Amino acid sequence: RKEVEQDPGPFNVPEGATVAFNCTYSNSASQSFFWYRQDCRKEPKLLMSVYSSGNEDGRFTAQLNRASQYISLLIRDSKLSDSATYLCVVNQSGGYQKVTFGTGTKLQVIP
Amino acid sequence: DVKVTQSSRYLVKRTGEKVFLECVQDMDHENMFWYRQDPGLGLRLIYFSYDVKMKEKGDIPEGYSVSREKKERFSLILESASTNQTSMYLCASSPPRGNYYEQFFGPGTRLTVL
Numbered sequence: 001r002k003e004v005e006q007d008p009g010p011f012n013v014p015e016g017a018t019v020a021f022n023c024t025y026s027n028s029a030s031q032s033f034f035w036y037r038q039d040c041r042k043e044p045k046l047l048m049s050v051y052s053s054g055n056e057d058g059r060f061t062a063q064l065n066r067a068s069q070y071i072s073l074l075i076r077d078s079k080l081s082d083s084a085t086y087l088c089v090v091n092q093s094g095g096y097q098k099v100t101f102g103t104g105t106k107l108q109v110i111p
Numbered sequence: 112d113v114k115v116t117q118s119s120r121y122l123v124k125r126t127g128e129k130v131f132l133e134c135v136q137d138m139d140h141e142n143m144f145w146y147r148q149d150p151g152l153g154l155r156l157i158y159f160s161y162d163v164k165m166k167e168k169g170d171i172p173e174g175y176s177v178s179r180e181k182k183e184r185f186s187l188i189l190e191s192a193s194t195n196q197t198s199m200y201l202c203a204s205s206p207p208r209g210n211y212y213e214q215f216f217g218p219g220t221r222l223t224v225l
Binding site: 046100 | 201216
């Protein structure tokens with residue numbers, strides 16, 4: 001089993017739709033979780049951290065489910081500019097900021 | 112503005128050549144990383160460094176070495192390039208606070224080994 005797994009997509013959704021992605025992780029000792037966004041032919045950039053209590057940033061909501069070992073990202077009122085690949089990132093326990101990236105979920109928002 | 116730069120956007124080399132990929136950050140970050148990104152495999156960590164002259168192997172260090180002589184610069188070296196090292200190489204840096212902080216990536220170097 002991969003350390004971090006994501007559905008590669010693509011998810012094709014119309015503008016204004018709500019879309020959700022999940023990401024599962026295998027190491028129950030994982031401590032920190034993040035979503036990064038990567039535009040086509042660009043570098044990844046941090047979208048948001050994922051806190052145990054869940055967190056929201058505008059149209060974006062991130063949730064963590066430790067019992068089932070997955071994190072989720074919900075995007076409401078999708079915009080064309082949301083089209084990108086969303087990478088799930090998990091910080092394994094044990095220092096020096098070594099993290100594992102998922103392979104990403106591609107989102108295409110259609111007019 | 113935060114900035115990580117990489118020496119080349121595109122590079123073409125021949126099998127057996129020694130290849131140097133340079134990364135420079137201007138944020139005074141302690142931590143620096145080298146990843147490669149391949150379709151279907153995502154980003155995989157090659158090496159990272161948490162201080163000058165310090166280095167740690169990542170998940171796929173074979174065939175690579177690194178050098179960190181100055182805080183702002185982290186070099187990735189392919190001692191003898193092979194075709195399976197054709198990939199997108201991404202450098203990143205982050206500050207040392209806490210368990211994890213945001214990693215800032217450079218624009219990437221697309222390396223082709225013929």
